[in-house]
Amino acid sequence: MPSRERRIFSDLAFRAQGAGAAERGEHGGRRMAWAVLVLSFAATLTIWWMTSGVVQRESSERFASRVSEVHASIQDRMRSYAQVLRAASALFKASGTVTRSEWENFIRGLELDRFYPGIPAVAYARAVPQPTLDDLVDEMRADGVPEFAVRPPGVRPEYLINIYAAPFNALNRAALGYDMLSEPVRRATIRHAVETGQPAITPRLILKIDEHRDPQPAFIMYFPTYDASRPQTTVEERRAALTGTVLAPFRVYPLVEGILGNDFGDIGLTIYDGTETGDDHEMYRSNADTPREPLHRVLRQVPFQDRIWTIAYYSTPGFEAALHNDKPGLILGAGAIISLLVFAMAWSLSSNRARAAKLAAEMTESLRRRESELHQFFTQAPVGICILDAEGRVIDCNPVMGQYMGVPADAIIGFNMLTDAKDRSFTFAVERALGGEPSEIETPYVSTLGGRQGFYHAHFQPIFNGPDFLFVLGFIDDVSERKAAEDQVHYLAHFDALTALPNRTLLADRLTHAIALARRTETTIAVLFLDLDHFKVINDSLGHTVGDDVLKEVAERLRESVRESDTVARHGGDEFVVVLTDAGEAKDVATVAGQIIERLNAPMRIKGREFSISPSIGISMFPEDGDDGERLIKNADAALYQAKSAGRRAFRFFTNALDVQLNERLTVEASIRRALDLGEFRLHYQPQIDIATGGVIGLEGLIRWAHPDLGMVPPNRFIPIAEESGQITAISQWVMDEACRQMKQWQNSGITVQRVAVNISALQFRTPDLPDQVEAVLARHGLPAGCLEIEVTEGALIHNLETATRILRALKTIGVKVSIDDFGTGYSSLSYLQRFPVDTLKIDRSFVGELGSDPHNAAIVRAIISLGKSLNLTIIAEGVETDQQLGLLRTEGCHAAQGYVYSRPLPPDEVARFLRGRASVAAE
Numbered sequence: 001m002p003s004r005e006r007r008i009f010s011d012l013a014f015r016a017q018g019a020g021a022a023e024r025g026e027h028g029g030r031r032m033a034w035a036v037l038v039l040s041f042a043a044t045l046t047i048w049w050m051t052s053g054v055v056q057r058e059s060s061e062r063f064a065s066r067v068s069e070v071h072a073s074i075q076d077r078m079r080s081y082a083q084v085l086r087a088a089s090a091l092f093k094a095s096g097t098v099t100r101s102e103w104e105n106f107i108r109g110l111e112l113d114r115f116y117p118g119i120p121a122v123a124y125a126r127a128v129p130q131p132t133l134d135d136l137v138d139e140m141r142a143d144g145v146p147e148f149a150v151r152p153p154g155v156r157p158e159y160l161i162n163i164y165a166a167p168f169n170a171l172n173r174a175a176l177g178y179d180m181l182s183e184p185v186r187r188a189t190i191r192h193a194v195e196t197g198q199p200a201i202t203p204r205l206i207l208k209i210d211e212h213r214d215p216q217p218a219f220i221m222y223f224p225t226y227d228a229s230r231p232q233t234t235v236e237e238r239r240a241a242l243t244g245t246v247l248a249p250f251r252v253y254p255l256v257e258g259i260l261g262n263d264f265g266d267i268g269l270t271i272y273d274g275t276e277t278g279d280d281h282e283m284y285r286s287n288a289d290t291p292r293e294p295l296h297r298v299l300r301q302v303p304f305q306d307r308i309w310t311i312a313y314y315s316t317p318g319f320e321a322a323l324h325n326d327k328p329g330l331i332l333g334a335g336a337i338i339s340l341l342v343f344a345m346a347w348s349l350s351s352n353r354a355r356a357a358k359l360a361a362e363m364t365e366s367l368r369r370r371e372s373e374l375h376q377f378f379t380q381a382p383v384g385i386c387i388l389d390a391e392g393r394v395i396d397c398n399p400v401m402g403q404y405m406g407v408p409a410d411a412i413i414g415f416n417m418l419t420d421a422k423d424r425s426f427t428f429a430v431e432r433a434l435g436g437e438p439s440e441i442e443t444p445y446v447s448t449l450g451g452r453q454g455f456y457h458a459h460f461q462p463i464f465n466g467p468d469f470l471f472v473l474g475f476i477d478d479v480s481e482r483k484a485a486e487d488q489v490h491y492l493a494h495f496d497a498l499t500a501l502p503n504r505t506l507l508a509d510r511l512t513h514a515i516a517l518a519r520r521t522e523t524t525i526a527v528l529f530l531d532l533d534h535f536k537v538i539n540d541s542l543g544h545t546v547g548d549d550v551l552k553e554v555a556e557r558l559r560e561s562v563r564e565s566d567t568v569a570r571h572g573g574d575e576f577v578v579v580l581t582d583a584g585e586a587k588d589v590a591t592v593a594g595q596i597i598e599r600l601n602a603p604m605r606i607k608g609r610e611f612s613i614s615p616s617i618g619i620s621m622f623p624e625d626g627d628d629g630e631r632l633i634k635n636a637d638a639a640l641y642q643a644k645s646a647g648r649r650a651f652r653f654f655t656n657a658l659d660v661q662l663n664e665r666l667t668v669e670a671s672i673r674r675a676l677d678l679g680e681f682r683l684h685y686q687p688q689i690d691i692a693t694g695g696v697i698g699l700e701g702l703i704r705w706a707h708p709d710l711g712m713v714p715p716n717r718f719i720p721i722a723e724e725s726g727q728i729t730a731i732s733q734w735v736m737d738e739a740c741r742q743m744k745q746w747q748n749s750g751i752t753v754q755r756v757a758v759n760i761s762a763l764q765f766r767t768p769d770l771p772d773q774v775e776a777v778l779a780r781h782g783l784p785a786g787c788l789e790i791e792v793t794e795g796a797l798i799h800n801l802e803t804a805t806r807i808l809r810a811l812k813t814i815g816v817k818v819s820i821d822d823f824g825t826g827y828s829s830l831s832y833l834q835r836f837p838v839d840t841l842k843i844d845r846s847f848v849g850e851l852g853s854d855p856h857n858a859a860i861v862r863a864i865i866s867l868g869k870s871l872n873l874t875i876i877a878e879g880v881e882t883d884q885q886l887g888l889l890r891t892e893g894c895h896a897a898q899g900y901v902y903s904r905p906l907p908p909d910e911v912a913r914f915l916r917g918r919a920s921v922a923a924e
Helices: 003-095 100-110 130-142 184-196 235-241 252-260 317-321 327-350 352-380 399-405 424-434 480-494 504-521 535-542 544-561 586-601 629-645 656-678 715-725 728-748 770-781 794-798 801-814 830-835 855-870 883-892 908-923
Strands: 122-128 159-166 218-226 242-251 267-273 282-285 297-304 307-315 384-388 394-397 439-446 453-465 468-478 525-532 567-572 575-581 604-606 609-611 615-622 651-653 681-690 696-707 711-713 756-759 788-793 817-823 840-843 874-877
Touching (some): 003 100, 003 218, 003 267, 003 297, 003 307, 100 122, 184 235, 218 235, 235 242, 399 468, 424 439, 424 453, 424 468, 453 480, 504 525, 504 575, 504 629, 525 544, 535 544, 544 567, 544 575, 544 604, 575 586, 586 651, 615 629, 629 651, 656 696, 656 715, 656 728, 681 908, 696 728, 696 908, 728 756, 728 770, 728 788, 756 817, 788 794, 794 801, 801 817
Parallel strands (some): 615 651, 696 756, 840 874
Antiparallel strands (some): 122 159, 122 242, 218 242, 297 307, 384 394, 384 468, 439 453, 453 468, 567 575, 696 711
């Protein structure tokens, strides 16, 4: 038997003999020690149990007191908020009528921000019968709210319109005109308040003024006002006597935090709407830390008229820390320690000799076990471990180290990391460790012994015994997979996944470096911004897979069109950017741009289909057109827009004039978004005159924009921008609604107008529910359908013949007149004129303007008039400015005309005077 095995076996026999003797010697003493331990623990547990009971009672009483205090504060504040509405309603009860200034002064005196946090406004909504809606709109606009309109539009049996809101800021002003009865939740709450004569609150909701800015839980409190001269005893009497309601919206978070302030960090609370406590009913949750299992938790309810809030109170770590509830634990710990000390003393006194023998045996076994554990750690560690002597020579290593080096572990013993290694990547780190300093490195490394390549993280730690150096302990981990993943992440962050071109991030970095180099070398840079013409047609007709293949082919052709030192990047979608370094003069860049257009325009074959695609290119130059990358790309994009406007398949250089146009375009586009809300649009009306009789047969509504900074903006400056940005639909809807409102007002004033014509954008015309929109506007203003004429351009009709025919027939079914605007500038096809149910053709002003000087234009006008008459259509000439033009139109038999020869477009208040004057002319 080997000596090592014999030694182990003799140690085990010795330990067994020693343990038996020790057990016999201390057997009696152990019983006494255990008895002392049991008695000590029993006394400790008794004291701990009594102390825990006292602490628990104190904790519960304090928590209940804090909950009652907070709960009472919430109830008191809710009653005081209701009292605000009572006071506001009393204002109406006392005086019958309240002006806007009286209302604002009253609310200002309440100091809402100071005394009533959470209330953004106190408002008054008036009960309005449907027939008087237009009168209310006129009253409110005359009262300092020119943009006032009833929202949402539509005919309803009853209205409760928000007419006052204070403080009178921009946010509260936007809420004016809202019909409180148009939404089911508000309507149900209001009806309950009206029937009971008491304040009522809504369930949890989002305020209309917060829907597009900062949605948060809120509710609204309503208090009805009645006609004091009428009885209010029964429900029916209160409904009949209703004049309106005072209301106040409450944002729950600022309301509750205004009540409690910062004095509730020791308890947390969650407020639920109703009696259920699910997430769907949550209105408020405090910021206090919520423990997983709070020490205390209780539910309380806050009733308000017919609604109930449920509030869940719970203790926080701050509350529990203040209780000093560590006393029982301290008692238990101290008692346990004392018990163990007494037990240890008794145990020690019972058997000193046997205990010493046993301790020696245990220490020996512990040392052997630790030696075995260290050996297992060394051989089974998941990283490579090596031990180096003072010369840098490997004196031991584990199997993983052998795997990393590509040879068995034994083959590494004796290898010198300083002198034998061909790859010197680890050399500096090893030398530093041999010098007494820990070192760490992450580097690629090729093994000299096995030739294995990898990327490694290495840590070399010098080991000392006091001042004496022992060895260097090295830990080496193969991080090749992690490094590859990091490289992949870096690639995806800087390159486009589809085309493998640099993305916008890498483009910005390269452009920054190129600009820095150009400054030092005093050279130029050209930035070419490319967009593929009609690429959307390929995606829509052939699918996105073919579109992706086209983009990859374009990327490859762009790479082949420029030098290695240049950058080709994908900017997004079908947009690419080319950066030409050391670009030379503009003529050199123009040559490259022309070559790129020809290269991309060459036929390509994708999935069996052959087709061509052309780019439009905008070009900016450094340093003339910008001194940073963002400015150069922005200016190249502006030049691209100009290239597209010039007919596509072209390139344009950036100019300062383009910068002015771009800034103006951005200003106008941003201003359009708020022009409708602020009531900046105006509608002027140009008369349409019967050429034979001189009588007015209708008016055309023409939009104007009274911009506060730009002045009166003509339509040709903002209509194209509105069409491109998609905002034209909302503008067209406003024009139609305003024209019908004004038409109704003229009728109520005794002014006769046969019809008013409004232009509908191509985008709105393609909306399937356009006939429903028209019918709703006519119903809202109580107008016959024959009073409205819809003007549509030829292009809008031709876009989709089936849809256009269906919409036109629906409009004719309603009874609305339809005219084709700018006739002659588009397709002017007899076939579609026969197909479409239209009433009027309008000859474009471009033909009328040169009617007396251009025989070709005269022939076109004559043909249009003849064509219209053959189809029994009314013919109206636009832009008639001279008597000569008017005479020629009369000779050719044109029915009607509009233009400066009769009148410029007039604001509504001047239309009445013009109509009276024309009536006398027609009579003559």
